[in-house]
Amino acid sequence: MRRWSLRRRRRGGRRIAAVIVGTGTALMLSGTPVLAAPNTTDVSLVYCTSPARRADLVAAVAVLGLAQRGATPDRILADGRDQSVEEWRTAHRDQFDRACEALIAARQHDTGAAASGGGTSWWSIIGTALVTGFLGWFFGALLAGAGARRxxxxxxxxxxxxxxxxxxxLVRLLAGKRPGAPPPDDEVHQCRNALANALDQAGGRWFWRRPRQLRASLDGPRFGPAMTQGWWEDDETERRRDQLVTDLSRLGSEIERVAQALQTPARPHPGMWRE
Structure with missing residues (x-):
């Protein structure tokens, strides 16, 4: 009876141990912390280096006098060179922690949060980190799209x-050229092809009519290959030159409007749809 009871106790203890180990393993694999709360340093790092907060972090660095603003709002000028937030953090970890803490404190002050944070649940910290990570990914995608459009x-x-x-x-040279070998027009043809490809891309992506109209004009009599032909049969070369110079300037202005619309496609651009 004693041996049977001892074996039964051992089996029961093994089962309990197996349940405990299995539960702990499942919690670890599922990413659920068992004993320790998430590292607040990691949470601060995720918050301050998220794409949505990089510009605010750089501003805090500049206000504290730790470094200067870089070429773009999300870069830092330090040690004589323009560098990313990650590069600056690697070289100046203490200064990064100081600027990050100041940014978080300012955020808490603006939202009326308590400075002590003693009763903050680590579940809320995890939720904040997850939301911040998602927002960082979302705004990062928006910034990437904006960069591609620019x-x-x-x-x-x-x-x-x-x-x-x-x-x-070339038009000015043709207007003042005496009969003989004409000046080369290879550069004009190469630049026309490059501009045609850029207009094709803009018109095909956004389905705008205006880029396609401007693209068609590059094959027309005004800006097409005929633009550099027939200058010696024309008795009014100066008048033709002046008109073409003016028309080319207008073409550049119209294409500039298309370029500006490409940078802000979400805004209404009725001029891009006109026939």
Whole structure:
């Protein structure tokens, strides 16, 4: 009877131990903390380095006199070079912690939160970290999209400037050229192709009519290959030159409107839909 009772107790103890180990393992795998609360330093790091807070962190760094603002709102000028928040944090961990704590304290002051935080539940800290992480991802995606739109607008703007400038220079040369070998027009054709590709991309992505109309004008009689032809059969070269220079300037202004619309596609742009 004693042996049976001892075996039964041992089996019961093993079962209890197995339940405890299994429960702890499941909690660990599910990411649920058992004894320890989340590290507040990690929470602060997630908060201060999130894309939605980087500009505020850089502002706090500048106000505290720890470093200067960089080339963009989310970069820091320190040690004689423009660097990211992560690079600056690696080199100046104490200063980063100071600026981050000041940013969090200012946020709590603005929202009327208590400075002590003694009764704050670590579940609320986890929830705040998760919400902050999601918002950081969301606004990071928005910023990435805005960066792509700015790059597309800048490429279109540069292509327009190159084509208009090369065309105006060549037109002036053609108007004053005596009969003989004409000046080369290879640069104009190359710039026209680059501008046509940029307008195709803008018109195809946003389904706007105006970029497609401007793209079609590059193949027309005004800005197409015929623009550099027939200057010696024309008796009014100066008048043609002046008109073309003016028309090219207007073309550059119209393309600049398209570039500005690309940077802010969420705003209404009725001019992009006109026939």
């Amino acid at each position: 790059l597309e607008a800048e490429n279109l703007r540069l292509a327009s400037i190159a084509f208009v400038g090369a065309s105006q220079r």
